[in-house]
Amino acid sequence: MNVAISQRATACARTSSRTSGFPQGKTFAFTVFDDTDNSTVENVGPVYRLLSEVGLRTTKSVWPLGNVSWGRFLWTATLQDSDYLAFVRQLHRQGFEISLHGVCNHDATRDVVWAGLQEFAHLIGEYPRSYSNHSLNRENIYWGAERLTRTVPKLCYKVVALAGCAKGRKFEGHTVSSPHFWGDICRQYIKYVRNLVFDEINLNRVNPTLPFHDPSKPFVNYWFSSSLGADVASFCKLVSEANQDRLESEKGVCIIYTHFSKGFCDGGVLNRRFEYLVRRLAAKGGWFVPVSELLDFLLTRRSDAIIPPAELAATNRKLRTLRPATSRSTTAFSSNVAR
Numbered sequence: 001m002n003v004a005i006s007q008r009a010t011a012c013a014r015t016s017s018r019t020s021g022f023p024q025g026k027t028f029a030f031t032v033f034d035d036t037d038n039s040t041v042e043n044v045g046p047v048y049r050l051l052s053e054v055g056l057r058t059t060k061s062v063w064p065l066g067n068v069s070w071g072r073f074l075w076t077a078t079l080q081d082s083d084y085l086a087f088v089r090q091l092h093r094q095g096f097e098i099s100l101h102g103v104c105n106h107d108a109t110r111d112v113v114w115a116g117l118q119e120f121a122h123l124i125g126e127y128p129r130s131y132s133n134h135s136l137n138r139e140n141i142y143w144g145a146e147r148l149t150r151t152v153p154k155l156c157y158k159v160v161a162l163a164g165c166a167k168g169r170k171f172e173g174h175t176v177s178s179p180h181f182w183g184d185i186c187r188q189y190i191k192y193v194r195n196l197v198f199d200e201i202n203l204n205r206v207n208p209t210l211p212f213h214d215p216s217k218p219f220v221n222y223w224f225s226s227s228l229g230a231d232v233a234s235f236c237k238l239v240s241e242a243n244q245d246r247l248e249s250e251k252g253v254c255i256i257y258t259h260f261s262k263g264f265c266d267g268g269v270l271n272r273r274f275e276y277l278v279r280r281l282a283a284k285g286g287w288f289v290p291v292s293e294l295l296d297f298l299l300t301r302r303s304d305a306i307i308p309p310a311e312l313a314a315t316n317r318k319l320r321t322l323r324p325a326t327s328r329s330t331t332a333f334s335s336n337v338a339r
């Protein structure tokens, strides 16, 4: 584990391990990690205006380098687009976290990852604190079956992957001998990496040790799980009135992983159900801060960041039971194959 990060977490844990609840007397925590795929100022700008207006500060990922023509997601704006860069910088000034979703829309070798990280720091003014792997990029770190730790879930994962878009793909960000290796860079600069996704609004139910370190994946300082809300339909299903109320009553934690480019805004008009649910949620006594700020706080509440083996096994088992026999399980499992 990165020494500086480890020492800071341990010091915080010693002083604050008895803390309960959230800062400012808030009863639950809710935030969003927005995957940048297909995002433009036009299709996510209105979403962020709403979030800003109601007081939600979340995390927006970006690509610091321009798109390569042979990659996918060519519609996505990057920090090389001046209008989009201005939009992202404005969000940053407003208190939104800007994070990394890989450095571009296609595979990156180590030198490209390094260049992208430096470009991020140059344009945003600081290095990213959180990161999520992008789709099928080869430099993805501990991706594919390596997202799991237990043998049987890994095999299940490979079966699903073989039948889907991840067939034949290799992910080598953690493979020292690969030209796509950047694990040491990740460990030095990135504090939090997103991993598994659950169809559950309260992550305390499935991953109470959040964030956590997994000693079997030494290039990642801390992992965080997230809640399934990949597009506007699944987002609204997850933050339904009943689920909002349950998150509040359980004093829970929610980090939705979504793509705000996927149906939240059409022709400049926000999805009405999404807007209603966000306004309803924002009126509750929640702590609405970006992902890294929330995870920093959660770290201070524990004396040990190593995930207990039983909990790690349970998270893997939960996915193992999600076989593609039903539409619900297909969605949940496939959401962890390439998203």
Ligand SMILES: [Zn+2]
Residues within 6 Å of the ligand: 035, 036, 037, 101, 133, 134, 135
């Ligand atoms: Zn992506």
